[in-house]
Amino acid sequence: MPNLPLFGMLPAMLWNLSNIHEYFTITLKQSGGSEFHQKFEVLGDGIFNSDSHIWKHQRDILQSLLNQNIFQNFFTKSIHKKLEGCLLPLLNDASESKTIVDLQNIFQRFTFDHICTMMLAFDPNCLPSKFTEFQEVVSEKAFNNIGDVILNRHFFPRTLWKLQKWLQIGSEKHSISSQQIIDQFLHECISSNLDEDKSRDINCTQEDEPNFNMFKALVKESAMEQTDYKFLSDTAINLLLAGRDTxxxxxxxxxxxxxxxxxxxxxxxxxxxxxxxTSEENWLSSGVENLNKLVYLHGAISEALRLFPPVPFEHKCAIKSDILPSGDHISPNTMIYYSLYSMGRMEQIWGNDCLEFKPERWILEREGRSNNIDIPSYKFIAFNAGPRSCLGKSISFIQMKIVAIAMLWNFHFQVVEGHLVCPRVSVISHMKHGLKVHVTKRSN
Ligand code: HEM
Known part of the structure; x- marks a missing residue:
């Protein structure tokens, strides 16, 4: 990709903006690499923004927390609660009132409520159970703005966005106001979580069973002597962004x-x-281990993530010289850009049918039994590979499976005729115009 002295990669990117992922695919096929520059300042010193021993320390803490049984039980319980309390009633409302639904908007609200419940022990209730109750939630909007700010910093030269920030104009104006809203939101959540009396109320279910409290767990796991608000809020914002939009x-x-x-x-x-x-019990009573029986569903979800990886591109910087598997020599401080989107669509990697949606690709039939094929993460790159691979891969599959079962079992979705579906150019690959569907109740 041309990298001009003053304008960087901006002209080439702007020229190809309408089909940026296809452009990256072609560029990758032709050249195999490029320099990329960006800054995720809004993520503070959290795991996505740190390196070496600071990153390792955070990764160890988070890995240990996300693997705890109490975390995983709370995770599935919260999904069920949100499904039963909001998502399914809302879809029922849509089918009865014949309302056209933007599924992407609904999923955004659903995952925001769920990840906040998990990480902050606070449900902002973005997703209502009736269409008449839809409203804008300030903290959710601020998180959306932050995604746009990060994107702009990918496209514009550093000097330009820094100038915008200094002058408080353009997208950077939103970065400051959104950051303030998020800081305040997180500060309130952290205070009430660490306040013994309040947190006892927040973190107990009706049956008085204690729930997972992320902040207390972080304080304990990191052996923190005094409350380090910055560490807690940086960790929270990183986890919220990691687990919501994706x-x-x-x-x-x-x-x-x-x-x-x-x-x-x-x-x-x-x-x-x-x-x-039994149709009544199907997803409600299913334990996580039962989800593993759904080999075809696993294949279908994996296939969707292969073709449309939520994180469409990544960049890494070489700290010392290296040689890539392609044989290309990399000098120290070279920024390497790689496209997860393109890698899911390369014939060399996935074969001639790489553009087809084929859940069967993930299934091995042997002796009358179906099993999922374990495809190495360097091939199925949607969750990244190597030391910085995603820590939320298994919980993401759990969440996506539970939501898919509950929704598909109860409803049929038909995309509105003429509705254009294409990726939005962004650090997270959402649909540019949402996903407008008709909802019909299914009789099983
Ligand atoms: C479909 C859902 C998801 C996808 C496709 C996904 C994808 C990714 C990718 C590509 C990375 C590498 C980022 C980089 O190196 O710059 C990553 C890292 C990470 N993900 Fe996920 N993710 C998903 C869900 C989640 C969830 C639900 C969580 C937890 C709440 C999570 C937590 C993390 C963390 C903590 C990292 C940083 C790992 C590190 O730097 O060591 N992810 N994810």
């Missing part, structure tokens, strides 16, 4: 692909029916 983008593309491939939808429903015999 899952909602993944779900949106999955539902679009399933609703445009009726044969896949039929097979998913057959699999649910075969594994969860």
């Amino acid at each position: 899952v909602s983008a993944g779900l949106s593309w999955f539902f679009w692909l399933v609703s445009t491939h009726p044969n896949v939808e039929t097979k998913i429903l057959e699999e649910i029916r075969a594994n969860f015999k």
Whole structure:
């Protein structure tokens, strides 16, 4: 990709903005690499923005927390609660009132409520149970703005966005106001979580069973002597951004692909029916281990993430000289850009049918039994690979499976005729115009 002295990669990117991911795919095929520059200042010193021993320390802490049983139980319990309390009633409302629904917007609200409940022990209730109750939530909007700010810093030369920031104009104006809203929101959540009396109220269910409290767990795990607000809020913002947009983008593309491939939808429903015999209990009573039986669903979700990875591109910087597997020599301080989107669509990696949505690709039939094929992360790159691979991969699959089962079992979704579905140019690959669908209740 041309990298001009004054303008950097901006002209080439702007020229190809309307089909940026295809452009990256072609560039990658032709050249195999490029320099990229950006700054995720809004993420503070959290895990995404740190390196070496500071990163390692955070990774160890988060890995240990996300693997705890109490975290995983709370995670699934909160999904069920949000599904039963909001998402399914809302879809029921849509089917009865014949309202056209933007599934992407619904998933954004659903995942924001869920990740805030998990990480902050606070449910902002962005997702209502009725269409008449939809409203804008300030903290959610601030998080959306932050995504746009990060994107702009990818496209504009550093000097330009720094100037914008200094003058408080353009997208940088929103960065400051959004940051302030988020800081205040997080500060309030941290205070009430660490306040013994309040947190006892927040973190107990009706059955008086203690729930997971991320901030207390972080304080304990990091052996913090005094409350380090900056560490807690940087960690929170990193986890909120890591776990919210990615899952909602993944779900949106999955539902679009399933609703445009009726044969896949039929097979998913057959699999649910075969594994969860009674329609009443199917997803509600299923433990996480039962989800593993849904081999075809796993294939369909993996396939959606391969074709539309929620994180479409990444960049890394070489700290010392190296040689890539392609044989290219890398000098110290070289920024390497790689496209996860393109890697999911390379014939060399996935074969001639790489552009087809084929859940079967992930299934091995042997001796009358179906199993999922374990594809190495360097090939299926949606969750990244190596030391900085995603820490939320397994919980993301759990969340996406539970939501998919509950929604597909109860409703049929049909994309509104003429609705254009294409990726929005962003650090997270959402749909540019959302996912507008008709919802019909299913009789099983
Ligand atoms: C479909 C959902 C998800 C996808 C596709 C995804 C993808 C990724 C990718 C590509 C990275 C590498 C980023 C980089 O190196 O710059 C990453 C890192 C990470 N993800 Fe996820 N993610 C998802 C969900 C989650 C969830 C739900 C969580 C936890 C709440 C999470 C936590 C993390 C963390 C903590 C890292 C940083 C790892 C490190 O730097 O060592 N992710 N994810």
